[in-house]
Amino acid sequence: MAAADDKRVRVLVAKIGLDGHDVGARVIARGLLDAGMEVIYTGLRRTPGQVVRAALEEDVDVVGVSILSGAHLALLPSVRRMLDEAGAPDIGLIAGGVIPQEDIPALEAAGVERVFLSGTTVQEIVGHIARRYGERG
Amino acid sequence: MSKTDLSGATQADVAAIASAAEEWVHGPYRAATRRTPERCRFVADVGVPIKPLYTPADVSERGIDYLGEIGFPGEYPFTRGDRPGMFRTEPFVVSAYSGFGEAQQCNRRFRTLLEWGAEQILVALDLPTQCGYDSDDEMATAEVGQVGVAIDTLADLEVLFDGIEIDRVKRVGTLGNSIGPIVLAMFAALGERRGLDWSRYTVNLQNDPLKEYIARGTQILPAPAAARLASDCVAWCVEHAPHWSPMTVCVNHINAGGAGSSRATAIALANAIHYIETLLAQGYAIDQVAPLLHMFPDERHDFFVSVANLRALRRTWAKLMKERFGATAAEAMALRTTVYGHGQETLQEPLNNIVRIGFGTLAYVLGGASYVYIASYDEAVSTPTEESVKVALRTQQILAHEHGFTDTIDPLGGSYFVESLTHDIERQILDALGEIDGAGGALSVIDTGLGRRWMTEGAVRRQRALDSGDRPWVTVNLWPQQPDVPNTAFRVDPETTRRQTGRLARVKATRDPARVAAALAAIDEACRSGANMVPPAIEAVKAHATVGEICDRWRRHFGTFEPSTDF
Numbered sequence: 001m002a003a004a005d006d007k008r009v010r011v012l013v014a015k016i017g018l019d020g021h022d023v024g025a026r027v028i029a030r031g032l033l034d035a036g037m038e039v040i041y042t043g044l045r046r047t048p049g050q051v052v053r054a055a056l057e058e059d060v061d062v063v064g065v066s067i068l069s070g071a072h073l074a075l076l077p078s079v080r081r082m083l084d085e086a087g088a089p090d091i092g093l094i095a096g097g098v099i100p101q102e103d104i105p106a107l108e109a110a111g112v113e114r115v116f117l118s119g120t121t122v123q124e125i126v127g128h129i130a131r132r133y134g135e136r137g
Numbered sequence: 138m139s140k141t142d143l144s145g146a147t148q149a150d151v152a153a154i155a156s157a158a159e160e161w162v163h164g165p166y167r168a169a170t171r172r173t174p175e176r177c178r179f180v181a182d183v184g185v186p187i188k189p190l191y192t193p194a195d196v197s198e199r200g201i202d203y204l205g206e207i208g209f210p211g212e213y214p215f216t217r218g219d220r221p222g223m224f225r226t227e228p229f230v231v232s233a234y235s236g237f238g239e240a241q242q243c244n245r246r247f248r249t250l251l252e253w254g255a256e257q258i259l260v261a262l263d264l265p266t267q268c269g270y271d272s273d274d275e276m277a278t279a280e281v282g283q284v285g286v287a288i289d290t291l292a293d294l295e296v297l298f299d300g301i302e303i304d305r306v307k308r309v310g311t312l313g314n315s316i317g318p319i320v321l322a323m324f325a326a327l328g329e330r331r332g333l334d335w336s337r338y339t340v341n342l343q344n345d346p347l348k349e350y351i352a353r354g355t356q357i358l359p360a361p362a363a364a365r366l367a368s369d370c371v372a373w374c375v376e377h378a379p380h381w382s383p384m385t386v387c388v389n390h391i392n393a394g395g396a397g398s399s400r401a402t403a404i405a406l407a408n409a410i411h412y413i414e415t416l417l418a419q420g421y422a423i424d425q426v427a428p429l430l431h432m433f434p435d436e437r438h439d440f441f442v443s444v445a446n447l448r449a450l451r452r453t454w455a456k457l458m459k460e461r462f463g464a465t466a467a468e469a470m471a472l473r474t475t476v477y478g479h480g481q482e483t484l485q486e487p488l489n490n491i492v493r494i495g496f497g498t499l500a501y502v503l504g505g506a507s508y509v510y511i512a513s514y515d516e517a518v519s520t521p522t523e524e525s526v527k528v529a530l531r532t533q534q535i536l537a538h539e540h541g542f543t544d545t546i547d548p549l550g551g552s553y554f555v556e557s558l559t560h561d562i563e564r565q566i567l568d569a570l571g572e573i574d575g576a577g578g579a580l581s582v583i584d585t586g587l588g589r590r591w592m593t594e595g596a597v598r599r600q601r602a603l604d605s606g607d608r609p610w611v612t613v614n615l616w617p618q619q620p621d622v623p624n625t626a627f628r629v630d631p632e633t634t635r636r637q638t639g640r641l642a643r644v645k646a647t648r649d650p651a652r653v654a655a656a657l658a659a660i661d662e663a664c665r666s667g668a669n670m671v672p673p674a675i676e677a678v679k680a681h682a683t684v685g686e687i688c689d690r691w692r693r694h695f696g697t698f699e700p701s702t703d704f
Contacts, residue, residue, distance in 0.1 A: 018264035018280050020354015023394040026704035027596045043700030044354050069264055070519065074279030100519060117620045119484050119613055121604045
């Protein structure tokens with residue numbers, strides 16, 4: 001567990017499925033680190049179960065999943081569901097990558113709080129996480 | 138100044154031109170920029186500052202010797218082209234990289250591509266296949282047929298090429314970076330089953346696993362084992378099909394990932410050196426193996442850097458083969474290149490990507506690429522639609538036949554700017570290669586994290602330049618627009634997984650289990666003995682052993698890679 005007086009936001013940056021393109025994920029991880037957050041990166045090719053386990057072990061505030069393979073509709077909702085089932089509904093879930101706009105409502109309905117498409121600046125993502133999770137302490 | 142100084146100027150001329158150029162920069166040019174400041178900093182993505190003007194003095198001060206450094210197409214050091222006739226005798230090969238869903242629907246797309254005039258087909262495989270998992274594996278969940286076609290057994294490849302005369306197209310093949318011996322075996326078996334001698338068609342593979350650990354991410358095994366299996370493909374072709382191109386060493390993904398084209402080129406060259414040394418240690422000669430290796434350069438941000446990178450790469454390769462490895466055959470020194478035309482594509486107003494990709498591809502054409510693929514304008518969004526694939530193919534045909542782009546060889550050769558840039562980029566590549574050699578070569582790039590460090594540094598720099606507007610990007614940081622992802626985006630049929638796993642089950646139910654077991658035992662034996670993996674792989678695929686079954690034997694023997702959590 002993070003110390004009670006440590007107010008730094010903890011973020012798990014995750015790659016799920018077989019998609020091996022992780023530059024975007026790593027650039028965002030760097031950006032979050034530069035913004036003073038604590039960042040853990042899962043590395044490639046994780047299952048939703050592994051991501052959820054890492055999120056609980058690392059006691060993060062939010063999980064950011066990068067996905068470019070087209071498997072988002074199957075994999076993202078299962079991350080949300082497994083987080084909830086593990087008693088961690090307060091851990092946030094955001095996503096980024098190649099995701100058609102028309103899929104965003106379905107992902108939001110399944111509990112993905114925000115989808116960032118490519119072309120989003122790192123600052124927008126940092127800003128979103130800081131606003132939403134920076135006040136929790 | 139040498140007697141073949143490219144500028145053709147005497148020493149006195151050069152001094153006069155240099156001082157006149159100096160006067161111009163500090164006089165009229167500076168005055169102009171005081172009235173209206175320069176638009177931006179003019180630094181190429183690779184970090185080379187771009188001057189306002191290049192003159193014969195720039196060429197001269199770099200000591201560029203025409204006969205020694207530039208020469209003639211098809212002659213050492215191959216700066217101006219890998220063969221004498223270049224596009225005047227045969228334009229670059231118009232190629233299509235395509236694949237999605239199931240073999241049968243994908244076969245229809247291939248036939249359409251060939252009707253439209255594609256001359257070579259490279260199969261895009263789905264991620265489970267590329268990573269060595271069958272469609273019924275838990276790891277394949279939600280990924281079957283997604284970013285490419287699912288191939289579990291030889292039966293799928295036969296359906297995929299049904300009715301397509303593989304001896305009538307210039308090349309067929311796939312990437313198969315981590316499963317090289319299996320896909321090579323499948324294409325060899327495909328010919329055998331059709332009664333086609335291997336001499337009658339040409340197979341091309343990417344089969345470059347080392348870059349997967351740095352950039353692309355389909356690695357299966359520890360890197361040394363993967364490099365050995367990839368080299369086995371080259372060795373097998375030396376013996377059985379020397380006109381095939383079983384390895385295409387990639388700059389592409391490493392640059393796209395952020396390393397910048399010069400450092401990415403150096404990493405790719407280090408990877409090529411590793412494969413070559415593996416083959417030389419097995420007793421092959423450099424003149425036998427080097428002609429079978431192609432490279433896949435990449436530069437998608439700067440047009441002239443792209444031209445210069447291709448020219449510098451051919452020159453660097455020729456010198457490496459000759460000086461480092463003692464090659465004597467021209468084919469060993471003449472590098473053939475495959476390129477994939479990109480621009481800096483956007484989700485905003487994606488039709489504009491047609492123009493970006495067209496210009497990016499034009500640079501490769503002017504740089505003398507041998508095999509040209511091209512991105513579709515909607516590729517940043519999803520698997521390309523039929524319409525966007527057609528536009529991509531027509532773009533290549535227009536570049537090959539209209540506007541006179543291919544009328545003379547190396548048309549930008551001799552440009553003060555392009556020759557200076559070619560020289561500077563060659564230096565950048567050699568400096569980075571020296572750094573890699575000093576660190577211990579290709580495997581150290583992976584093990585020490587040097588490759589990933591270069592990539593992340595570069596990617597962060599690029600992102601900052603785009604976020605700040607230092608690097609202009611129309612519809613993103615200039616005239617910004619909202620992302621526009623069309624709802625007509627290509628979708629894989631949701632029934633794909635069920636149908637594909639059904640087909641796999643039927644193949645497994647009808648094959649000869651004893652033959653499969655014996656073939657897989659022979660795979661085990663080749664793992665242990667270090668014998669070439671391709672012959673037992675051919676037997677295994679003919680017995681309808683699956684991609685996953687063969688990879689499981691590899692995984693059991695060699696172990697699996699450890700994903701890096703560095704960023």
